[in-house]
Amino acid sequence: MASPGSVLIVVENLPSPFDRRVWMEATTLHAAGWEVAIICPTGKGFEAHYEVLEGVRIYRHDLPAEGRGLSGYLREYAAAVRSQFRLARRIWRQRPFDVVHICNPPDLLFLVAGWYKIRRGARVIFDQHDIMPELYEAKFGRRDWGYAVTRLAERLTFATANVVISTNESYRDIALGRGRKRPSDVFVVRSAPDLQRFRPTEPEPGFRRGRPHLVGYVGVMGPQEGLDHLLRAIDLIVRVNNRRDISFMLIGAGPSFASLQEMTHELGLADYVEFPGRVPDEELIRRLSTCDVCVNPDPKNPFNDSSTMNKILEYMSLGKAVVQFDLKEGRRSAADASLYALPNDEADFARKILNSVDDREACATMGRAGARRMEEELEWRHQAPGLLQAYARILGHRRRA
Secondary structure, three states, X not given: OOOOOEEEEEEOOOOOOOOHHHHHHHHHHHHOOOEEEEEEEOEOOEOOOEEEEOOEEEEEEOOOOOOOHHHHHHHHHHHHHHHHHHHHHHHHHHOOOOEEEEEOOOOOOHHXXXXXXXXXXXXXXXXXXOOHHHHHHHHHOOOOHHHHHHHHHHHHHHHHOOEEEEOOHHHHHHHHOOOOOOHHHEEEOOOOOOOOOOOOXXXXXXXXXXXXXXXXXXXXXXXXXXXXXXXXXXXXXXHHOOOOOEEEEEEOOOOOHHHHHHHHHHOOOOOOEEEEEOOOHHHHHHHHHHOOEEEEOOOOOHHHHHOOOHHHHHHHHOOOEEXXXXXXXXXXXXXXXXXXXXXXXXXXXXXXXXXXXXXXXXXHHXXXXXXXXXXXXXXXXXXXXXXXXXXXXXXXHHHHO
């Protein structure tokens, strides 16, 4: 079978194959005959600047140490753009690519994609992982010149793209509205795990740290993830409700990691809350498989309300009941697999955690509902056809060019 072409995937915020969505896309495209190369940053456990995995060529570049605040992000973005141009030029010389597949955040990857579209005739797919103006407002709490810049960058990204892949219907609406894309050029491809790889294991009692109950979290630890809400809810559980029988495990890393540990010590919760950091997938699955319930404390705001959080689908894949604030896309994802606390109400979040921990039958019912929903509707095998349809559409654009 002749190859349909060559694709360059550019992603900035996570290394491959750690970025599960990007890796599933890359391997799905490779299996469909595409030649695939990825540009991404290095990261813990992914320090090699070049390697080939499962037939996919991975080119990694270094980034400055993760900073906080707008100036830190600007330094990171400038370094990333330079590396992306350098590596794209190297890849082009080795094998010209037909498609540039850009994955935000941030919305600056249109620079390298636009160059190869204008100068080399490549087609562009925008893989819309985040809505950057809303993310900026969630991080910095204001609409200033930086917010205006993110709106402009988003507009230029949509204008550069021939086809858009959105992670949910809310993002698709933005692509059709603010992005001014035609419905035939926008496809919904959810970031759902592959159940052949992401499946539960036997619980390991050691993760419970000597207590009968374990509550888990996994995700990026940044200012917009609501982990301060979660820690205050844990404080209510331990101190106000006098519950000393629950351990909490917060898996992940990010710019707020150190400050969250400090907050945990200030609240006197260090004996109850564990921070294992970012862990490999195998360990992540073993840890989450041991949990009784898993949580998503993202507060209600325009960004979180419209975003599908990967962690929720991962919890459901492992058959875990979920507790989260009542957000539009969170409810669309989890449906009956979750309890929904009043938005941003830490006391109600604590109550919902206790309700789920104390009612084992209801907790198991929610877990089964989530696993069934993943199997029947949401897992990657249900999403891959949408990805391939988007690429069929880009081939049509290429023929018309």
